[in-house]
Amino acid sequence: MEQYKERIHQWLFENRLRGTRLLKRLVQEASVQGSEKYAQALVIEKLRQLGLKIDIWTPDIRQLQKHGAFVSTRTSFEDSPNVVGILKGKGGGRSIILNGHIDVVPEGDETRWTYEPYSAYVKDGKLYGRGSTDMKGGNVALLFALEAIISLNISLKGDVIFQSVIEKESGGAGTLACVLRGYKADAAIIPEPTNMKILPEQQGSMWFRIKVKGRSAHGGMRYEGVNAIEKANVVINHLLELGAERNGRIQDSMYEQIPLPLPINIGKISGGTWPSSVPDTVILEGRMGVAPNEMMSDARNEMKEWLARLKEKDGWFTEHPVGLEWFGARWLPGQIDPDHELVKILTSQYRFVKAEDPKIEASPWETDGGILTNIGDIPTIVFGPGIAEAAHFPNEYIELNAVFEAAEIIALTVIQWCGIANE
Numbered sequence: 395m396e397q398y399k400e401r402i403h404q405w406l407f408e409n410r411l412r413g414t415r416l417l418k419r420l421v422q423e424a425s426v427q428g429s430e431k432y433a434q435a436l437v438i439e440k441l442r443q444l445g446l447k448i449d450i451w452t453p454d455i456r457q458l459q460k461h462g463a464f465v466s467t468r469t470s471f472e473d474s475p476n477v478v479g480i481l482k483g484k485g486g487g488r489s490i491i492l493n494g495h496i497d498v499v500p501e502g503d504e505t506r507w508t509y510e511p512y513s514a515y516v517k518d519g520k521l522y523g524r525g526s527t528d529m530k531g532g533n534v535a536l537l538f539a540l541e542a543i544i545s546l547n548i549s550l551k552g553d554v555i556f557q558s559v560i561e562k563e564s565g566g567a568g569t570l571a572c573v574l575r576g577y578k579a580d581a582a583i584i585p586e587p588t589n590m591k592i593l594p595e596q597q598g599s600m601w602f603r604i605k606v607k608g609r610s611a612h613g614g615m616r617y618e619g620v621n622a623i624e625k626a627n628v629v630i631n632h633l634l635e636l637g638a639e640r641n642g643r644i645q646d647s648m649y650e651q652i653p654l655p656l657p658i659n660i661g662k663i664s665g666g667t668w669p670s671s672v673p674d675t676v677i678l679e680g681r682m683g684v685a686p687n688e689m690m691s692d693a694r695n696e697m698k699e700w701l702a703r704l705k706e707k708d709g710w711f712t713e714h715p716v717g718l719e720w721f722g723a724r725w726l727p728g729q730i731d732p733d734h735e736l737v738k739i740l741t742s743q744y745r746f747v748k749a750e751d752p753k754i755e756a757s758p759w760e761t762d763g764g765i766l767t768n769i770g771d772i773p774t775i776v777f778g779p780g781i782a783e784a785a786h787f788p789n790e791y792i793e794l795n796a797v798f799e800a801a802e803i804i805a806l807t808v809i810q811w812c813g814i815a816n817e
Contacts, residue, residue, distance in 0.1 A: 395810055398548060399746065402805050405542045406798050413538045413801070414521070414794055416440065418514035420530045421523035425496050430474045430560050433496050433530075437477050437558045440537055444544055446479035446556070453560070453571035461574065463769050465565035465724050476568050477558040478577060481540060487551025487813035491582035491772060492540070492804070493569060493762060494533035495562030498525035499786050506788035520791045527780030531792035532585025532800065533558060535779055539805035552812030555579055562762050565723045569762040573770040581736045581811065582766050585778025585800060587785055587792070588757070592744070593776040594737055595648050595756035596763040597656065598684035598727030602697065603677060604629060605717035606665075610674040619672030620710060622665055626676040628708050629701075629716060633658050633680075636700045644685065648732070648756035655758065656683035686729035686756060694720060726764030729756075730773040736811060740775060743806040747799055758782075777804075 406413075416436070425433035434450075441448050453471045458464040477496075483489070501511035501524045509515040511524045521531070536556060543550070555577055559568030606626045611619025637658040649655040658680065665676030684693045701718055704711040730737070732754060744752040757763075759782060763774040779796035 395814065398546065398809060399806060401546050402542050403802055405546060406538060406802050409538065409541070410798055413534055413798060414516070416537070417521060417526070417530060417534045417797065418516070420534065421514040421521065421526050422512050424501070424512050425498050425525065426500050427468065427497050427561065427564065428473060430496050434475050434477050434558060437496065437533070441477070441479035441556070444479070444541055446481055449478040449480070450475050451575070453567060457574070458567055458571060461570065463570055463726060463765060464567060465722070466561060466567045467564055467722060471560065474560045476560060476571055478572065479556040481544070481550070481554040481556070483550045483552040483554070483812060484815035485551060487815070488581065488811055489553040489555065489579040490808055490811055491555045491557060491577065491579040491766065492536045493557040493559065493582055493584045493766065494529055494536055495560070495568065495762065496530075496533065496558050497560050497563050498528065499563055502788065508789050516794070519794055521794055522789060522791045524790055526790055527587045527792040528785035528790070529586050529778065529780065531780050531797045532587065532778035535585050535797050535800040535804060538798070538801040539808060542801070542805050543809065548809060549815040550809065550812040551815045553579070554808060554812065559762070565725060566762045566765045569765045570769060573765060578770055579772055582772045582774040583804060583807070584761055584763055584774060584776045585804070586761050586776050587780030587782050588776055588778050589781045590748075590779065590796060590800065591753045591755050591777070592737065592740055593755055593757040594732050594734065595646070595686040595729040596727060596761045596776055597686060597757055597759060598688070598690065598725050598764050599681050599760045600684065600690060600693070600720055600724035601679065601681055601722040603679050603719040603721050604701070606676040606678065607714045607716070608672065608674045608676070611672040613670040613672060616672050619674070622673045622676040625708070625710060626663065626665065626678060629678065629704065630660055632700070632704055632707060633660070636697065640696070646756060648754070651755060652758050655756070656685055658682050684727045686727045688727060690724070690726065725760030726768050728761070728764035728767035728774055730767065730775065734773055736773060736775055739810050740777060740803070740807045743803045743810070746806065747803050
């Protein structure tokens with residue numbers, strides 16, 4: 395193992411420009427949902443250059459709909475292929491999945507961007523563009539970790555399964571499709587933008603919709619009605635109390651550096667039809683965080699029971715209880731033992747490359763790790779370049795140094811995990 399460390403480092407240093415060029419090309423493809431095929435074509439081209447066995451398919455939405463973990467707002471995955479590349483080992487070693495999503499969120503208001511969202515502009519060691527940090531920088535780190543191993547003729551015992559998946563941003567249908575297609579391994583790494591932190595635990599989340607009822611009346615006689623907006627304020631404050639209750643129960647040391655481990659967030663409010671009318675309906679939509687060791691059903695039941703207690707705060711809700719609906723995206727939580735051997739190996743290789751100890755925390759946001767861990771029974775770690783604070787924002791960027799440091803750490807981790815065949 396020791397003899398390969400300097401060679402991996404040197405190879406990545408010498409091929410840094412090629413890696414940057416690939417990242418630029420990937421970012422320049424606007425792979426929002428429904429348009430992933432052009433970015434995936436670049437991935438396929440790269441996998442062919444590496445000589446991997448390639449599997450390309452369009453996930454069957456009818457098959458996926460039969461699975462309880464499936465969620466998507468789409469009716470078809472046309473133009474949205476999944477891509478898998480397999481580096482077959484010689485046998486006798488452990489296998490690993492390297493999983494990255496190719497879909498990106500929309501760029502939003504372009505006037506808020508300093509550089510065009512898909513320009514992949516490079517300045518002062520940073521590459522700017524939608525998807526650069528979330529998570530095409532991580533995908534390139536995976537690809538160049540693999541290319542370094544292949545180019546240096548390092549023969550592995552275990553298989554390496556590279557996955558470029560769709561639909562992470564809406565709940566992970568692409569990764570679920572990989573699991574249902576039969577792709578399993580002894581462990582997995584997902585290079586989401588963790589700022590090089592190692593995350594053995596990942597929060598889950600789900601979207602909710604609450605219907606708050608009032609009674610309409612003319613605004614000039616508002617005393618004849620019941621304002622649903624005012625009642626919605628009662629509901630919001632009640633939800634904030636639930637959030638405080640749930641967060642107060644968190645004793646996990648992995649969350650010590652996270653101010654609010656399990657947020658309940660109201661993201662959308664709609665209601666009323668006329669300024670001079672008392673509104674009779676308000677719709678609240680939001681996101682509920684789910685702990686790594688928590689069942690989604692338990693979180694839903696707690697929300698339901700908590701909302702039933704609204705009548706204790708306001709008698710109006712006795713005869714007019716709110717309606718609760720779960721809709722849209724959701725992500726399963728996931729976790730593995732912090733003492734798992736993959737965590738130890740990744741920590742060791744991080745120390746070698748960075749000459750410092752890594753930070754090991756829980757993820758405050760969702761990943762596809764929950765699907766791999768809970769549905770695929772695959773121990774999964776989230777670790778990658780880029781910072782989450784830049785994701786989904788204007789002027790999204792990634793530090794190029796981090797991409798190649800992550801590639802080096804992942805390459806060394808894969809070698810030690812899978813084993814070297816010719817040793």
